[in-house]
Amino acid sequence: xxxxxxxxxxxxxxxxxxxxxxxxxxxxxxxxxxxxxxxxxxxxxxxxxxxxxxxxxxxxxxxxxxxxxxxxxxxxxxxxxxxxxxxxxxxxxxxxxxxxxxxxxxxxxxxxx
Numbered sequence: 175x176x177x178x179x180x181x182x183x184x185x186x187x188x189x190x191x192x193x194x195x196x197x198x199x200x201x202x203x204x205x206x207x208x209x210x211x212x213x214x215x216x217x218x219x220x221x222x223x224x225x226x227x228x229x230x231x232x233x234x235x236x237x238x239x240x241x242x243x244x245x246x247x248x249x250x251x252x253x254x255x256x257x258x259x260x261x262x263x264x265x266x267x268x269x270x271x272x273x274x275x276x277x278x279x280x281x282x283x284x285x286x287x
Contacts, residue, residue: 179231187228193221215254222246237286241279248272 192200197217201209209217223243230239251269255261 176233180233183228183231185228186224186231190221190224190226190228193217193224195221197221212260215258215260218250219247222250235283235286237279237283241276241283244272244276244279248276 189200197214198209201207201213201217226239226243226246228239229242230236232239248269251265251272255265255269
């Protein structure tokens with residue numbers, strides 16, 4: 175069972191990394207259509223989530239997976255807001271919420287050690 179979990183964790187993290195780095199290519203290979211516009215941003219957030227899922231499923235504490243996701247999505251959404259020019263009404267509240275969640279998860283991870 176442990177080997178299967180490791181295999182699943184690695185494959186999900188690899189898919190997530192591909193979505194993060196080349197979302198349009200992954201869309202083309204999986205769905206037969208190139209991702210454009212906002213779909214690229216959504217695919218990258220999904221990629222971050224898959225990487226975090228892989229970390230959470232890796233033998234070790236799942237808390238680290240959630241911390242990975244929250245920290246990475248905070249940075250990416252802030253980047254999108256500053257550099258991408260895409261700013262919906264909930265973008266900055268979402269960034270703020272993830273900052274708070276990241277701090278709380280980091281404190282929990284540190285106190286668990």
